[in-house]
Amino acid sequence: MSESLHIDWTRCRGRGVCVELMAGLRRDEWGYPVVVGGGSDLPIAPGEREAAEDAVALCPLLALSFRPSSAA
């Protein structure tokens, strides 16, 4: 089952930690992460699982979580 990194926007304050760890994220002009493909869920590439785990663990606002990619 493929997984995504889900951003809970109600928690995110744009501290920018995840953007440094994940290639699929950039930052908007207010500091918040932008999923390159759009939306709130970044599909995790096969080699990126560890980086994604770091991002989830290190987010100061607990705004990141894993969720199955299929969920709407």
Add this chain to the structure above:
Amino acid sequence: MTTAPTTDRRPIALDFPRLLTGSGPGYDEHLRTLGPLPDHRGLIEEVERSGLTGRGGAGFPTARKLSAMTPRGVVIANGSEGEPLSAKDEWLLRQRPHLVIDGMLATARATDAKQLHLVVGPASEAAARQAVGERRDARGIEVTVTQERFVSGEASAVVHLLTSGDALPTDHTVRLTTRGLRRKPTLVQNVETLAHIGVIARFGAAAFRSVGHPADPGTRLFSITGDVQHPGVTEAEGGTPLRSVIGVASPRSVAGVLVGGYHGTWVGREALERPLALPTMPGAIPAGAGILMVIGEGTCGVRTTAEIAEYLAAESAGQCGPCVNGLPALAELVARLAHGDRNHGLVGEVERMLTLVDGRGACHHPDGTARIVRSAMRTFAADIEAHRHGHCLAAR
């Protein structure tokens, strides 16, 4: 901006009692016209055959949501109607509350739900409480009044209202039917959807499908507002052309119609013959929650969009960064388009801001705001061009 629900004229004659044609607000009258609610077995299958879809805007197949429910869950009738242009839910709750209650009871029975909530706007509270008080089988229904806020009608906001008293959307990674109110399986249905279930429970799927289009069976309520002589609520078959539906409200002229409310889509005059239906019907204009705002030739669509964008920016609940920051920025750009700013990069800047807000929130407020602005850029492209050259097509 709420319209008084006055229009009860219909573009078609209906064969049997539906929502508008049904039965007055009192329970006695309701019973006299329709008889008691039958103890319907196999309601979910019947709803599936009917092809009923959610009338709150998303158009999700109702039977799919019903069958996702596990026993001992919660049924929430959503009459929050945060959208100021919508009047149909208030109309239903004030004029046909027992049809909504019928739908709630039939749904709760079919899904083996143990808790029933009716969430209404302040204007419908008295009517809802009176109707619930009128019948013995409705004693288990708890009426809750929501806050008047644009995003309060969002399903997760309704659930949050019932847990914390604050109608704010939340980030939910699993479906509410799996884990909703206090972690119980929760079904949130728009009150119109439930009223249709009340009809289907009595007359069956075949009767429901006897009007409308195979791709969009049954009827829908429409709230018609804007530059029309008779604003109000009407009922039309699925797939009725836009021209016929707005015709009942007697517009003087039509320069454009906003379909689906402040989170909806602008269409121009050339779309008047297109059917209002589910997006799955070829050539259809998505009917959404059935909100139609007509603008006449004297009204500038760009200016109207700018006012709406400003309103929507102020209605952000302030929870999500891209919404709190992006919507005011977007609204300001649209205001500059409306007021004749000649900057060449402006349209491109609007496009960029649209991609920055779209899909980046816990609820659909940023997406909906992007949708209306995007459709305005398309529908009023000529107007925007005229503004850049210092004049307005509406002010001829």
Add this chain to the structure above:
Amino acid sequence: MSEAFWALGRASGVVLLVLMTISMLLGMVTRSGRPLLHLPRFGVVLAHRNIALLSIVFLTVHVGSLLLDPYAQLRLADVLIPFGAAKSPLAVGLGTAAFDLMIAITITAMLRRWIGRRVFRAVHWASYALWPIAVLHGITNGSDGRSGPFLILSAVAAVLVVAVGAWRLTEGFVEHRRSRTEPAR
């Protein structure tokens, strides 16, 4: 032998002052959302976390060695319940209070995913109380607490923490100062 416990307790106390000060500073930099010189943001978070955990190790050594030092006359109860020690109850009590806060902050930080953000943040705010209490404990209770080198070290630490703390209160502290967090009404 008892001399060794005393020396260990004293040395670990000095290391703790340094580690806790660095952890405090890194925590505040984390809050600003900025990278630190060549250290990226995730590095700041990681360093804050790891140095805080390292100070738990030194705290264990610190408390353990002084429990074993007969001269300190520390009972097990004094490790958990402040201001009841036989010898210099106030100075030891400050250390006990700091110890308790440190344990609470560490446990809630490790369990933050399960206990929820509100509890985590409320308890984590106690760091601002923990740090001055710990410094005061060092000055009042340390064998060389009022010696020149230790006072200078404490003063440097205090200047750094107060300076970064003052920066935290200014508008330019967060990276995107124009970014709103409240709706535009």
